[in-house]
Amino acid sequence: RPGARQWVPPAGGVEALRSAAPACRGCELHGPATQVVFSAGNPAARAVLVGEQPGDVEDRQGIPFVGPAGRLLQRALDEAGVDRADVYVTNAVKHFRFEQRGNRRIHQTPELAHMTACRPWLEAELAAVDPEVVVVLGATAAKTLLGPSFRVTRERGVLAERDTVAGRRPVLPTVHPSSVLRGPEEQREEAFAALAADLAVLAHHLR
Template identity: 50%
Template sequence: MALRAKVRSAPRAPASAVPFAKPVEGEIPRAGLRQLRAMAADCRACPLWRDATQTVFGEGPARGGVIVVGEQPGDEEDRSGRPFVGPAGRLLDQALSEAGLDRSELYLTNAVKHFKFERRGKRRMHDRANAHEQQACRIWLAAQWLRLRPRLAVALGAMAAQTLFGASFRLTRERGRWKDLDARTRALATWHPSAILRAPAPTRQLRLRELVRDLRALAAAMRELRGESD
């Protein structure tokens, strides 16, 4: 009930206000990032909140013009409340550095805001959010999108890419290609760092190079937006 009260007290926008290929359910709350974070912390739209430590909402500059969307938080993210601080986050930081970028320039978030896992003894092993859980959480990504009004977006992994581009999108075919989401925003999709970490050694090195190449394309697009030359 707390979530409903807070959403009703905030201005709302129709689901069509964001250029996602996958639908957003309900009207999107419009508020500052701090208020949205507090609202999302009370979300009970799917069962994931019951076992997760906290909502992992997102972080970064509100006016940077760039959003990077991952899939869902892992164990270290769940404990800290911050996105991309575990092994995948450290690999992302490495790739960003090689591409000439710093994470402080980017707004980082995930398509799903709670850690989903299964227990194996004392360990909490990552489990992919199902379609219902992804759908329930999409309203928070939409709310972030409306607040940030990004000019550039990068989707890390298939879950984020299909949210933006549709269920038929395939990373193996369309990775690294800029696409217009609407008149304002261009987006591309690339490998999620966790998928790189899981890949066998030869594939891991290839995908890491491709991730860095795609992030360099992002860096070039950011310079273009700022009116800087190479």
């Protein structure tokens, strides 16, 4: 895996990154996937939300967070009072990793090697958007941005810091919205409320 670096344009902002991304061959995930799924939202946003990788629906539509996890995330942002104009959403890994079972495509968590290969895209997005705060949604984004030993379940909902070339910047870790959907039915309401409460910390920070 050569990694994405050689496909990432050195300048031009989010639109230049978006146009270049379909050519990426930085790892093998582009092969089975339908298309690259880059980002959505305001490229001048004050907050960047980082998920894991596109899901089945996102892979077909080419837009992040448009499937069930994305709808849940939008509900949680609404509940927390985060303005959609303040948000740019993207993923740690830009191609859907899955296992084919019959005609179903089963999500597979990306490996550390995929996160490392794809990280130049995320780094370039963060440099271009230059947000006031980054929200890390779940373990994959946390491993990519905060290191392999970071535990979102332990440190969620509390502003932390990450190292950037411009110095330390605020980062808010929380769980991935799909963890709310995967959890037991009887705990779903509580898990949703906890995600919305974490995102209220973002809303407060942006006020």
